[in-house]
Amino acid sequence: MRIVDARVIVTCPGRNFVTLKLVTDAGLTGVGDATLNGRELAVAAYLGEHVAPVLRGRDPARIEDTWQLLYQGAYWRRGPVTMSAIAAVDTALWDLKGKVAGLPVYQLLGGRSRDGVTVYGHAAGETVDEALTDVARLVDAGYRAVRVQTAVPGLSNTYGVSADARTYEPAGSVPETTWSTPRYLTHVPSVLAKVRAEFGPELRLLHDVHHRLTPIEAAGLGRALEPYGLTWLEDPVPAELPEGFRLIRRHTTTPLAVGEVFNSIWDCRQLITEQLIDYVRTSVVHAGGITHLRRIFDLAALYHVRSGSHGATDLSPVCLAAALHVDLSIPNFGLQEYMPHTAETDAVFPHTYSYADGYLHPSEEPGLGVDIDEELAARYPYRPAALPVNRLEDGTVHSW
Numbered sequence: 361m362r363i364v365d366a367r368v369i370v371t372c373p374g375r376n377f378v379t380l381k382l383v384t385d386a387g388l389t390g391v392g393d394a395t396l397n398g399r400e401l402a403v404a405a406y407l408g409e410h411v412a413p414v415l416r417g418r419d420p421a422r423i424e425d426t427w428q429l430l431y432q433g434a435y436w437r438r439g440p441v442t443m444s445a446i447a448a449v450d451t452a453l454w455d456l457k458g459k460v461a462g463l464p465v466y467q468l469l470g471g472r473s474r475d476g477v478t479v480y481g482h483a484a485g486e487t488v489d490e491a492l493t494d495v496a497r498l499v500d501a502g503y504r505a506v507r508v509q510t511a512v513p514g515l516s517n518t519y520g521v522s523a524d525a526r527t528y529e530p531a532g533s534v535p536e537t538t539w540s541t542p543r544y545l546t547h548v549p550s551v552l553a554k555v556r557a558e559f560g561p562e563l564r565l566l567h568d569v570h571h572r573l574t575p576i577e578a579a580g581l582g583r584a585l586e587p588y589g590l591t592w593l594e595d596p597v598p599a600e601l602p603e604g605f606r607l608i609r610r611h612t613t614t615p616l617a618v619g620e621v622f623n624s625i626w627d628c629r630q631l632i633t634e635q636l637i638d639y640v641r642t643s644v645v646h647a648g649g650i651t652h653l654r655r656i657f658d659l660a661a662l663y664h665v666r667s668g669s670h671g672a673t674d675l676s677p678v679c680l681a682a683a684l685h686v687d688l689s690i691p692n693f694g695l696q697e698y699m700p701h702t703a704e705t706d707a708v709f710p711h712t713y714s715y716a717d718g719y720l721h722p723s724e725e726p727g728l729g730v731d732i733d734e735e736l737a738a739r740y741p742y743r744p745a746a747l748p749v750n751r752l753e754d755g756t757v758h759s760w
């Protein structure tokens with residue numbers, strides 16, 4: 361079998377997605393997500409100009425060899441653009457292999473290690489009362505784990521709280537946000553205290569700091585949150601400096617989750633091998649596809665680190681479908697983030713994974729069980745959009 365076509369499809373059913381579709385001479389197709397929020401066209405060009413010509417004529421069965429060819433063979437390694445492009449190819453090849461074998465991809469990865477994939481949902485509110493109502497909505501829908509974010513009094517446009525936060529995070533809608541670490545640190549423990557008091561000890565609670573603190577500030581927050589038994593505190597500091605996590609670890613037992621912006625095993629190596637984190641949040645699309653993600657999770661398993669893959673709505677249903685096959689099969693699964701896509705997006709990406717009672721279940725169809733409706737996709741042309749920029753109250757640029 362040979363690859364005869366590699367199509368890069370950019371579509372905007374509410375937000376932008378980049379998808380790679382591989383076509384073989386046997387008429388089989390495979391899909392992979394290549395979406396890099398706010399930088400979509402960079403990956404589309406990388407795939408279209410530099411990768412698609414290499415793929416045409418290749419044997420789709422050679423997944424590992426193709427991965428190495430695109431990684432080692434590029435000389436310029438790693439980085440979000442390259443690794444998202446490699447991810448799309450890798451994901452599409454696994455999809456094809458499943459279709460050739462007549463098996464869902466999780467069977468090719470070793471079969472089920474569990475009955476379903478436990479997910480966490482997003483609860484948010486401008487006020488704490490609104491957030492409590494939103495947590496109740498998720499609990500009623502069966503969720504066992506909930507991430508809680510609220511606006512910070514005195515700041516407008518807090519991360520994770522915009523009106524469309526549940527469906528779309530937020531490229532283009534809020535070009536600039538304002539941040540104050542003292543206001544945030546004063547507010548957030550009281551929010552988690554109220555949620556824990558209202559919902560009891562069993563609901564798993566998470567909170568995302570979105571890379572905004574320094575290690576000593578994060579250490580203090582982790583300690584302040586200890587009474588509320590968080591499942592994880594996410595991205596407490598920018599993770600370019602893994603050594604910084606030693607300082608956080610010295611002061612708090614609140615578990616840490618990091619890695620949604622990581623692209624390779626090298627980005628998380630030190631955090632994992634020094635046991636500085638508890639969950640690694642790398643995703644199929646941004647960390648080199650199913651092949652490389654499994655390598656990361658295997659390393660993590662040696663060090664008692666579990667998976668907690670990124671799953672915001674800027675990762676397409678193709679990525680979510682692929683994530684579920686990985687999640688179901690690995691031994692050290694932790695949690696999977698789940699933000700349902702809009703009906704518009706779901707229509708462009710027909711899929712057969714399903715949610716029930718706090719769990720997602722991947723498709724039993726051969727391959728990944730997801731596709732892109734190219735005709736419908738063409739009706740939603742690309743719309744330029746950028747992620748917000750964050751500034752302190754005095755105007756200094758700060759991590760968003």
Ligand code: GCO
Binds near residue numbers: 570
């Ligand atoms: C999360 C992430 C997202 C990112 C978004 C960026 O935990 O889900 O932090 O909210 O901000 O995916 O594109």
Ligand code: MG
Binds near residue numbers: 568570594595620
């Ligand atoms: Mg996050």
